[in-house]
Amino acid sequence: MSKTTEQVRKTLARRYRAEKRFRAMGMASVLFGLMAVVVLFTDIIGKGHSAFVETYIQLEIRWDQDELYIDDPTDPDELAYADYDALIKNALRERFPSVEGRLEKRNLYKLVSSGAGYTLRDRLAENPQLLGTTETLWLLADDDVDRYLKLGQEAQESARLPEQARAWVDELVQEGSTDTRWNASFFTHGDSREPEQAGVWGAVAGSFFTMLVTLALAFPIGVAAAIYLEEFAPKNRFTDFIEVNINNLAAVPSIIFGLLGLAIFINLFGMPRSVPVVGGLVLTLMTLPTIIISARASIKSVPPSIREAALGLGASRMQVVMHHVLPLALPGMLTGAIIGMAQALGETAPLLMIGMVAFIVDIPGGPLSPATVLPVQIYLWADSPEASFVSMTSAAIMVLLGFLIMMNTLAVVLRKRLERRW
Amino acid sequence: METAPNFTDTGNGPASIPAAGDKGDNTMDADIRYPENTVGKPLVDDAKMRMRDVNVFYGDKQAIFDVSLDIGNNEVIALIGPSGCGKSTFLRSLNRMNDTIDICSVKGELTLDEQNIYDPKLDVVELRARVGMVFQKPNPFPKSIYDNVAYGPRLHGLASKRYELDEIVENSLRKAGLWDEVKDRLDQPGTGLSGGQQQRLCIARTISVSPEVVLMDEPCSALDPIATAKIEELIDELSSQYTIAIVTHSMQQAARVSHRTAYFHLGRLIEVNETNKVFTSPDHQLTEAYITGRFG
Structure with missing residues (x-):
């Protein structure tokens, strides 16, 4: 065996080890990068996925002309500026007749999104014959309700929803009067101060x-x-x-x-x-x-x-x-x-x-x-x-x-x- | 990069000088190696292109020194010489391809049919349509074979109708000896051909605009012997219609295809003679040293 061959054989093992180390380091870098991506995506998707659905509450709405302060149902101006929130407040009061006092009532009214009135307005504008009838409607819940329902059992303690309201919501849930639906408004609305109405x-x-x-x-x-x-x-x-x-x-x-x-x-x-x-x-x-x-x-x-x-x-x-x-x-x-x-x-x-x-x-x-x-x-x-x-x-x-x-x-x-x- | 050392530098220059000195010639004087005037017959009566006292500079460096040469009508002239001797630079000044290099400047009188080609009034587009060029490496456009050949005629509006263009393309490909090989796949990419075919495609592309002079810069250096033989055969055929100047490193090739041969050495034109004479009994010792393989 020539001297060169001898020398080459001696260094061979070391060279292979070096190559292996180098490859392992490369793999580690790639894995690190992938892990960063996976962590980022799981975090974002974990936090964000719940925003794609939102909570609705079922309420019995009485289309009462007097409550709306509409004198002439054919006048579009009057329809546009009527007090639709009053209908929702009525419906809530009828749904929870035991609620008394100003503060409690205010909490009660907050169960439904402030944008729900506009939904009613649009609905009446399309179907004027609804005036005077009663129907059961799904209305968008307030973001606090939504948040409360989306949180897990333990985490619910931290929700912003007042103690009383939680009882009401629990009651609604037991009755099956709440529902989660695809949040289409997220993709069709502009920005809003109310999270449940905001969109991209x-x-x-x-x-x-x-x-x-x-x-x-x-x-x-x-x-x-x-x-x-x-x-x-x-x-x-x-x-x-x-x-x-x-x-x-x-x-x-x-x-x-x-x-x-x-x-x-x-x-x-x-x-x-x-x-x-x-x-x-x-x-x-x-x-x-x-x-x-x-x-x-x-x-x-x-x-x-x-x-x-x-x-x-x-x-x-x-x-x-x-x-x-x-x-x-x-x-x-x-x-x-x-x-x-x-x-x-x-x-x-x-x-x-x-x-x-x-x-x-x-x-x-x-x-x-x-x-x-x-x-x-x-x-x-x-x-x-x-x-x-x-x-x-x-x-x-x-x-x-x-x-x-x-x-x-x-x-x-x-x-x-x-x-x-x- | 072309380099041309000064007279005084040549004593330390590469290989060339001792080789020439070893020939038994005792005079080491530079005048002997670089004749005042080119040896042989650089000028002809029936000239297509005339070059007088041409000097080419790359910035501060001079690449060509006082070259005077005529290229006759329908002749094939071979430019030979060691690498870096300036033969490609000289060739490229004949159709002003050197214009594309910012630092390059050409001095002297160069005429095509008695018309100064460096005249600012002369349009370089017209010049290049009359003096075509084939490059060292086959460089077909990444287009179809048809479009490659049709590019020049389209550019200059040589054909107004489709059938006229078809005719030009077919004729050019026939002259380049490529028609039979590609006639069924004219719409295929030109870059898909073999190296030899690509170079013949480039020749077809060059002659498609019917130039008067064709410059070839080592057209066979990237090709195998069979493809080279085909191109040489082609040059022979083309010489009946075109004036051809060819730069080559292969002395056999120069001997086979050319009528006259010009030998360049470190930016100077040493000798121009009938090809036979150059390769059998050259007038100058540098030429002899080169063709006998002492250097280059």
Whole structure:
């Protein structure tokens, strides 16, 4: 056996051990990452899943014209401003006749959501012939009731519901007069101070309009800048300076962009506060460096031989870019753009600065109507004192994560699709 | 990166100098190795392209020194020389491909049919349509075979009707000797062909715009001997219609395909002669050293 072989055999075991250690370390890192994701998701889903259902209470509603103070049932104005809460109060008093005293009665009335009156109004507007009849209706319960019922036996002690009210609710439950139903309003309503009436739709619409503005500005500007810098700009000190600054811009804290937007778009240009257009502009500034950097990288990865071939045939620089470079670089650009957009979708800080943190109940109708966005909505709810907002917050996070996962999947799919063209 | 050391540097230069000196030539004077003027017959009467006192610089570095050369009508001229001698740089200045390199500047007089090709008034697009180029590595576009060949004609609007374009594509592929191999799969990607086929596709693409001069930059360096033989055969056929300048590292190839051969050494054009003469009795000792394999 030669000396080399001997030496090699001696070190072999050590080398294999080192390799094994290295692999184990890699596995451990991956597992750690996965665990973090699993913990995050179980926590969010564990807290948030209960927000997708809400409690209803069955009550006997008497559509009494006098109680409603309606003189002329054909007048829509009178129907709109009638006292529907009185009907609910009556129904509750009839359901629990033993309740006496102002305070107790107030507690009793709080069993039903303050929004239930509007449900009755809408119902009567659709069926005016109901006036004077009596029917059994399921009405949305107050969030304290909802919370009380969703908590486990032991945890119920901590609920905010007063002692008396718990007895009433228990009674309702025993009678089968409570029900949990799919919380459709969570996906169709705007924000509200009452957790049982609040929804994410306003924030989703706001996010949509903001992203629309961001995409419409950031993608074309970013791609044009990248193409100019890569294909046309002379390599000199000035373009080096630009490159350094673009990279710097990518690392600027996002709140700075918010302050910039506040100073320039709102104070200097006098644009309105809280609107998706300004939000989109600010996020465009924030997303541009990401898009430019990724677009430049994908332009760089187009083999120079393709450019030479086209140039050699007599194509102008512009034609080389349009016919060859852009189609080949597009998958990379799109991926970069979508990742940039996903980043922008989850951005909160700069939007706080330009007033998109306002409490807005209406669903925004366009990029110029006041709105908030999903991450800011999460921030707002996380800040709210009502216990039910805890689960609402987690549910909103689930919605946001859903959108992020969708966008990232789209990025992967697009890249695969477009890259498969040879 | 092309490099061209100064006269005084050449004494310490790589391999070339001692090799030339060993030949029994006692004079170590640089003038002997670098003739004042190119040896042989660099100029011809019936010239397609004329180059006079061409100097090419990459920033501060000079890559080509005072090269004067004529390329005759319908001739195949081979440019040979060791790596880094500037033959590719010279070739690329003939259709201004060097324009794409920011730091590269070309001085001197270069004409195509008596027209200065570095005239600012001359459109580079027109020049490149007249002087086509085939590159070292096959570089088909990631498009179909048809679209690869049709790209040039479409670009310059050479065909207004579909059947005219079809005709151009077929003719070009026939001339490149590729038609029979690909006629049933014109819609397939050009990148799916073998290396030799890809290079012939690139030649077809180049001749599709009917250039007057075809520049070839080591067209066979990435190909196996069979594909190389096919390309050489093709160059032979094309020489009846086109003027061809070919850069090659293979002296056998130069000997097989070219009418005249130009030998470059460290940015200087040393010798131009009939190919037969260059490979049998070269006029200059550097040429002889190179073709006998002393260096390069």
